Amino acid sequence: MTRDGFNRSFWQSKEDIKFSTDSDDLAFDTIIVGAGITGITLAKELQNRGVKCLLLDKKNPGFGTTGGTTAHINNFYDAAYFEIINNFGKEAAKELLASTRETIDYIKRNILRYGINCDFSSCDFFLYSAEEGQDDQLEQIYAAHQELGLATYEVDEIPFNIPFRKAIQIEGQSQFHPTNYIKGLLEAYIMEGGALVTHKVISDYSNENGKIMLQTSDQRIYTANNLVWATHIPPGKNRFDFLLAPYRSYVFTLKLRDDSDILAQAADLYDP
Numbered sequence: 579m580t581r582d583g584f585n586r587s588f589w590q591s592k593e594d595i596k597f598s599t600d601s602d603d604l605a606f607d608t609i610i611v612g613a614g615i616t617g618i619t620l621a622k623e624l625q626n627r628g629v630k631c632l633l634l635d636k637k638n639p640g641f642g643t644t645g646g647t648t649a650h651i652n653n654f655y656d657a658a659y660f661e662i663i664n665n666f667g668k669e670a671a672k673e674l675l676a677s678t679r680e681t682i683d684y685i686k687r688n689i690l691r692y693g694i695n696c697d698f699s700s701c702d703f704f705l706y707s708a709e710e711g712q713d714d715q716l717e718q719i720y721a722a723h724q725e726l727g728l729a730t731y732e733v734d735e736i737p738f739n740i741p742f743r744k745a746i747q748i749e750g751q752s753q754f755h756p757t758n759y760i761k762g763l764l765e766a767y768i769m770e771g772g773a774l775v776t777h778k779v780i781s782d783y784s785n786e787n788g789k790i791m792l793q794t795s796d797q798r799i800y801t802a803n804n805l806v807w808a809t810h811i812p813p814g815k816n817r818f819d820f821l822l823a824p825y826r827s828y829v830f831t832l833k834l835r836d837d838s839d840i841l842a843q844a845a846d847l848y849d850p
C-alpha cells in the first residue's frame with residue numbers, strides 16, 4: 579500500500595485491506611470507481627437502497643488520500659466560516675455547519691450499526707495564532723463561529739506545549755482510524771453481497787445512450803446504468819486536473835511516555 583512507491587502512512591502501516599470478491603457477474607446498476615471513503619460509503623448506501631454496485635479500485639481499498647489523511651472529523655474547514663459567509667452568505671455557511679454535524683452523527687451511526695472498531699473519539703480543537711499577522715484572522719474566525727452558533731471560546735491556555743499568541747477552543751471534533759473505518763464498512767458491504775474488484779486498471783470505457791461499458795486490464799467488460807468516479811479527482815474529466823499540484827505534508831507519529839490527561843487537536847493558522 580505504499581503511496582509514493584516508498585512510504586506507508588500510519589493508517590496503512592498494518593496489513594493492506596485485501597478483500598476482493600472477484601465475481602463473475604459483469605452487469606451492475608452502478609459502477610463506482612475508487613475505494614476510498616467516498617466510494618465505499620456510497621457503495622454501502624446504494625446497497626442499502628437495493629442498488630447493485632460494483633466497487634472498483636486500481637490498487638487496494640484505502641490506498642488513496644483516505645489512507646493518508648490526518649483523520650480529523652472537524653466541524654470547520656480550511657476555508658474559514660467568515661470567508662464562507664463573505665463569499666456565499668450566512669445561510670450557506672449555516673447549512674455547511676449543519677452538514678458537518680450530520681456527518682459526524684452519520685459516522686457514529688455506521689460505527690454502531692456495523693460494529694466497526696476504529697478508535698472513534700471526540701475532543702475539542704485549539705486553533706491559535708503563531709504570528710502577529712494571524713491575530714486578526716483568528717478574531718474573524720471567532721466572530722463567525724459566534725454568529726453561526728458554533729461553540730467556540732477564547733482561551734488563555736492550550737493543552738500543548740507550543741508557544742502561541744491568541745487561541746480559541748472549538749467544541750465538537752472527532753477523530754478515528756480511517757482505514758479501519760472503511761474496512762468495517764467494506765466488510766458489511768461484502769457480507770451483504772457487494773462486489774469489489776481491486777488491482778485492476780480501467781483500460782477503456784464508453785457511454786452509449788446511457789449504457790456504461792467499462793473494460794479492465796484483465797479484459798473483462800462490465801456494464802452498468804451509472805458510473806461514479808470516486809477517485810478523489812476524476813481522472814482527465816474536468817479542469818481540476820490542470821489545477822493539481824503535488825504537496826507533501828510532514829507528520830510525526832509519537833508514542834507518549836505516559837497516558838495523556840486530555841485528548842485534543844490543535845493547529846496554527848496558515849496561509850493555504
Ligand SMILES: Cc1cc2nc3c(=O)[nH]c(=O)nc-3n(C[C@H](O)[C@H](O)[C@H](O)COP(=O)(O)OP(=O)(O)OC[C@H]3O[C@@H](n4cnc5c(N)ncnc54)[C@H](O)[C@@H]3O)c2cc1C
Pocket residue numbers: 611612613614615616617634635636637638639640641642643644645646647648649650651652778779780808809810813827
Ligand atoms: C495530508 C492530508 C490530510 C487530510 N486530513 C483530513 C482530515 O483530517 N479530515 C478530513 O476530513 N479530510 C482530510 N483530508 C482530506 C480527505 O483525506 C480526503 O478528502 C478523502 O480521504 C478523499 O477520499 P476519497 O475516497 O474521495 O479519495 P481517495 O481516498 O483518494 O480514494 C480514491 C481511490 O480511487 C482509486 N483510483 C484513483 N484513480 C483510479 C482509476 N483511474 N481507476 C481505479 N481506481 C482509481 C485510488 O486507488 C483510491 O483508492 C486530508 C487530505 C490530505 C491529503
